[in-house]
Amino acid sequence: MAAAISKVPLLVRPRSRALFALWSAVSLYLFLYHGVPALRYHLFQISSSERPQYDFTEGLFDDTFLTAGISTTAATSDGVTTVALTAPSSPRESRIADALRDRNVTVHVVLATRAQDDVSWATDPGRLRIPGATNLRVIRYVSDAPNAPYRPPVLNKGREALMYLTYLHDFYDDLPDVAILVHAENYAWHAEPALGTSMSTMLSRFDLREVLDNDGDFEIQKKTKGPRTRLRNRVSSREPEINRRDNGLKKIDSGRHGYANLRTSWLHACPDRINTTRTPEESVKQEEPYMRDAFLANFGLGDLFSQQEGQGQQQVEVPEILAGTCCSQFAVSRAAVRSRPRSQYKRSQDFLATTPWSDYIAGRTWEHLWPFLFRGGARDCPVEWKALCRMYGVCFASAAEQARWMDRWREREALREPLEFWQELGHPRVAARARSRMHELGDWLRTGLAAAVRRGEGVEEVGWDSVGDVYEL
Incomplete structure (x- = not known):
């Protein structure tokens, strides 16, 4: 009898059938309750590299709107894409174009890339435009391709800084009115949240007058020890006080004098980054203990790394504080570049190419040196809401309103963690609540942003400079 039972297939036995049924029911429940929602929102979503999930800006700065009525021609050769643009696509863009019509503004967009990077957002015809630019050239530098038409003198060193400095040196005698130097990514955390964290959107709304106004009309004066006016940037109540402006730079008007970082947020930047x-023991920022030597190597009397031991720099004042908005993406005018001799760019190239420091440290030091290179000042911390309004036509009613908007945006970004696939697979109810809140916040953010964009159109109607000096509250 026992032998006969042992020959019965396992799943035919009553107890085994019951266990299998229970296991199947549990598995089906887990799949339907945990697996299906996770797969639904992750397997079939558009790739975040193309457009971030739950994008509340969709339609506000849509490519179909930005390119409506535009005729474009493009020619590509030897790493350079030349784009001719006509027919402005919005009233704001028309006003910018009218203001710059007589200047025939030429623009280079310089991309710091690796060979594997997808830069179609900048090079494909019709996808990139800059209001008021009568001629636009996209020049791609490649850090890791020895045969690329445009490449740094030493491959895989100095990060974007070496590619930027190579461009500034090599094109010194053939510069456009404005050079815009950016990273390879279209969507990145260091692009402006109010512009969909999209570089193409930022450039499509960038006002070239911010760097062309009174181009080069500034002067460097000697440091003084007099008292400084101290202000509080009210964009965020958490920001400490800052100096009204660096004493080394004499302000003539409300323009930015040839240089503007494309980012406006003070996060990881201002007022005293x-x-x-500070010594390595005192600092939590890896590049900070190297900044004094980096400053001397690039701007001091001689090359820091080629001097004999014991011969230090002389007659050079190293600023105690260096601060400027983050992440080495900026626009600079021809006059601002030529405010330094061409040899300065060669010297800084050589520093990055020969320094014994790690590539990470050497490249990071230059994130804090661009304001001094182009403006002669150690700090460049424009008021956030004013800079966003003047540069991009996104005008919140006040610093406090922008601060509230950014607080909601940060809350929304924090909700992305429970929506990651494995998190959602294990905790579907938490993910469902996070998704609901994310959509709720997205609607709130979209409404506030749409109002800021409309307000930007109104600001243009009464005058581009109605916002006033970006360094004044």
Whole structure:
């Protein structure tokens, strides 16, 4: 009898059938309750590299709107894409174009890339435009391709800084009115949240007058020890006080004098990001203890790394504080570039190419040196809401309103973690609540942003400079 039972297939036995049924029911429940929602929102979503999930800006700055009525021609050769643009696509863009019509503004967009990077957002015809640019050239530098038409003198060193400096040196005698130097990614965390964290959107709304206004009309004066006016940037109540402006730069008007970082947020930047007196033991920022030597190597009397031991720099004042908006993406005018001799760019190239420091450290030091290179000042911390309004036509009613908007945006970004696939697979109810809140916040953010964009159109109607000096509250 026992032998006969043992020959019965396992699943035919009553107890085994019951266990299998229970296991199947549990598995089906887990799949339907945990697996299906996770797969639904992750397997079939558009890739975040193309457009971030739950994009509340969709339609506000849509490519179909930005390119409506535009005729474009493009020619590509030897790593350079030349784009001719006509027919402005919005009233704001028309006003910018009218203001710059007589200047025939030429623009280079310089991309710091690796060979594997997808830069179609900048090079494909019709996908990139800059209001008021009568001629636009996209020049791609490649850090890891020895045969690329445009490449740094030493491959895989100095990060974007070496490619930027190579461009500034090599094109010194053939510069456009404005050079815009950016990274390879279209969507990145260091692009502006109010512009969909999209570089193409930022450039499509960038006002070239911000760097062309009174181009080069500034002067460097000697440092003084007089008292400085101290202000509080009210964009966020958490921001500490800052100096009204660096005493080394005499302001003539409300323009930016040839240089503007494309980012407006003070996050990881202002008002006192780098203290050049701190030692490695005192600092939590990896590049900070190197900043004094980096400053001397690039702007001091001689090459820091080629001097004999014991011969230090002389007659050079290293600023105690270096601060400027983050991440080495900026626009600079021809006059601002030529405010330094061509040899300065060669010297800085050589520093990055020969320094014994790691590539990470050497490249990071230059994130804090661009304002001094082009403006002669150690700090460049424009008021956030004013800079966003003047540069991009996104005008919140006040610093406090922008601060509220950014607080909601940060809350929304924090909700992305429970929506990651494995998190959602294990905790579907938490993910469902996070998704619901994310959509709720997205609607709120979209409404506030749409109002800011409409307000930007109104600001243009009464005058581009109605916002006033970006360094004044």
